[in-house]
Amino acid sequence: MNLQERFNDEIYIVDTTLRDGEQSAGRAFSIDEKVEIAKYMDENNIYQIEAGIPVMGDLEKECIKRILASRKNSLISTWNRMNKKDIQHSIDCKPDIIHISVPTSDIQIYSNLGKDKIWIEENLRECVYFAKDKGYEVTIGFEDASRADINYLITLCEIVKSLDVKRVRYADTVGILMPSIVRKVVKTIINSTGIEIEIHAHNDFGMAIPISLEAVKSGAKYVDCTLDGIGERAGNCNLQEFIRISDVFLERNKKEL
Amino acid sequence: MRKRKIEIIDKTIIVLKEIYGDKLKEKTPQIQELIKLLYIIGSDYIEITREIYEELSPLPQNVRFIIANNNNIETKNADEFYNMLNMKSNVCNLKNTRIIGLDDMIFYDYEKIFSKIISVFGENIELCIRNQYESATAMSLEWLRLGGKKVVTTFAGIGGYAPLEEILGSLSFLEKIKLRGNHKLFPEVLNTFEDITESKLHTNMPFIGKDIFNVESGIHVNGISKNPSTYEPYDPSTIGRKRNIIIGKHSGINALEIKLRELNIKYNSNNLKSMLEDVRILSTQKQRGLNNAEIKEIYEKCCI
Numbered sequence: 001m002n003l004q005e006r007f008n009d010e011i012y013i014v015d016t017t018l019r020d021g022e023q024s025a026g027r028a029f030s031i032d033e034k035v036e037i038a039k040y041m042d043e044n045n046i047y048q049i050e051a052g053i054p055v056m057g058d059l060e061k062e063c064i065k066r067i068l069a070s071r072k073n074s075l076i077s078t079w080n081r082m083n084k085k086d087i088q089h090s091i092d093c094k095p096d097i098i099h100i101s102v103p104t105s106d107i108q109i110y111s112n113l114g115k116d117k118i119w120i121e122e123n124l125r126e127c128v129y130f131a132k133d134k135g136y137e138v139t140i141g142f143e144d145a146s147r148a149d150i151n152y153l154i155t156l157c158e159i160v161k162s163l164d165v166k167r168v169r170y171a172d173t174v175g176i177l178m179p180s181i182v183r184k185v186v187k188t189i190i191n192s193t194g195i196e197i198e199i200h201a202h203n204d205f206g207m208a209i210p211i212s213l214e215a216v217k218s219g220a221k222y223v224d225c226t227l228d229g230i231g232e233r234a235g236n237c238n239l240q241e242f243i244r245i246s247d248v249f250l251e252r253n254k255k256e257l
Numbered sequence: 258m259r260k261r262k263i264e265i266i267d268k269t270i271i272v273l274k275e276i277y278g279d280k281l282k283e284k285t286p287q288i289q290e291l292i293k294l295l296y297i298i299g300s301d302y303i304e305i306t307r308e309i310y311e312e313l314s315p316l317p318q319n320v321r322f323i324i325a326n327n328n329n330i331e332t333k334n335a336d337e338f339y340n341m342l343n344m345k346s347n348v349c350n351l352k353n354t355r356i357i358g359l360d361d362m363i364f365y366d367y368e369k370i371f372s373k374i375i376s377v378f379g380e381n382i383e384l385c386i387r388n389q390y391e392s393a394t395a396m397s398l399e400w401l402r403l404g405g406k407k408v409v410t411t412f413a414g415i416g417g418y419a420p421l422e423e424i425l426g427s428l429s430f431l432e433k434i435k436l437r438g439n440h441k442l443f444p445e446v447l448n449t450f451e452d453i454t455e456s457k458l459h460t461n462m463p464f465i466g467k468d469i470f471n472v473e474s475g476i477h478v479n480g481i482s483k484n485p486s487t488y489e490p491y492d493p494s495t496i497g498r499k500r501n502i503i504i505g506k507h508s509g510i511n512a513l514e515i516k517l518r519e520l521n522i523k524y525n526s527n528n529l530k531s532m533l534e535d536v537r538i539l540s541t542q543k544q545r546g547l548n549n550a551e552i553k554e555i556y557e558k559c560c561i
Binding site (some may be wrong): 023024027180206211229 | 398471476
């Protein structure tokens, strides 16, 4: 008896070991190490490698350029805050995808940034246009989406869709989701907007893997992971474990279909 | 905070005995201490066997114990179990039963299966979900959300069960359920547990990892300095930890200023940018965050 509803039978892994993973406090990869990790991901056909944050400086940019020069299979993306300066540094590296992170919860918009939603929407449009105008594929990260109003996320999806963005990252920035909650929000966003979802889970409550798997069951196509689950606080979704578990899940459903 | 009748049955002591056997006899005082701590942090019952009862007697006072029985239903496959429940109605006659396993519950429509379990056995049945697919915490919490009342745990998930600290922390901080236990003693439980097992747990484990409230990223330090809730899911002090700012490759000006003030260094703001560049270079070279002596050295080079 197959108890599943529709889901994607292929899961696209976005490895963020070199960006969010390295943000784990006290961890700093050398350039050679980062290039080596990217090579390993590339050889193992990881769909996308989030290679770093170009605005951090010349060392980071040099590293991203080396990763781009040596990759054969994976798409290479760079992470940016929502401003043109960050994006210009990314453009200097010529990545495959420019990822722009957008604060979405009230605490991030009003308390942390000291801005409002109109400012967010205007800057979002400008930044996406800035990167798209130069021919780049853009993905959008909804920072702190799990504490944001779902209707506001839908509004932002509509804005970026109108600018030809196909994928948004639903970031559980402080790791507070549960499977039954992620199921509802992922389904709501997909049913309301048709946009592709990338799930970005944190492990603060020990649930990054089941949250990611439940998101896939609910229609998310992309899953963010890091090697050994490294990352801020209790880390991110563990790459090796997620692949092991999702392989069993996909295999079992294949048999049942 | 809501009040709800939930029972957490912790079987850490049984699992330790299964793993370490007679070696544990040398650690009797530490085991006695661990039992007290597991109870104080929020376990409702400490599960032991008759053998453990005899070995450890007299048991610590003011702790509720239960003796393990063999009235268990073991099932790894949740889907098969669901089908079995649909076909056989006689299982509902089983009283005081524990269901062990259901490892792959996350693969299926767990809400439907949990509802079926409640309709067959009632909400008082104990669920001991195993962690083969890293979902024991998530599925135990979903079980409690759907009306289940009893779950089985072990500290740090030893033996492949739902980690006690994750269940306690999630019930408090996510579900806002008022629990009896004192989570500030998590570090003390960790120390006692590591003393008994003579091994160190990963430093990023949820709730008990020593490093989970270390923070380095410029964006995060900046946000936390304005309002800790921006990048922390709960207050570190509620689990007996402190936030610790690490200066390294991902630090920003704001973090550097906070650290310099912590070190009582009177800095000139004009020098911070060049200091930060040196911090990033040295941190990348050393492949780690910098210690206070290294930060002072950079300050002296850039500012004196």
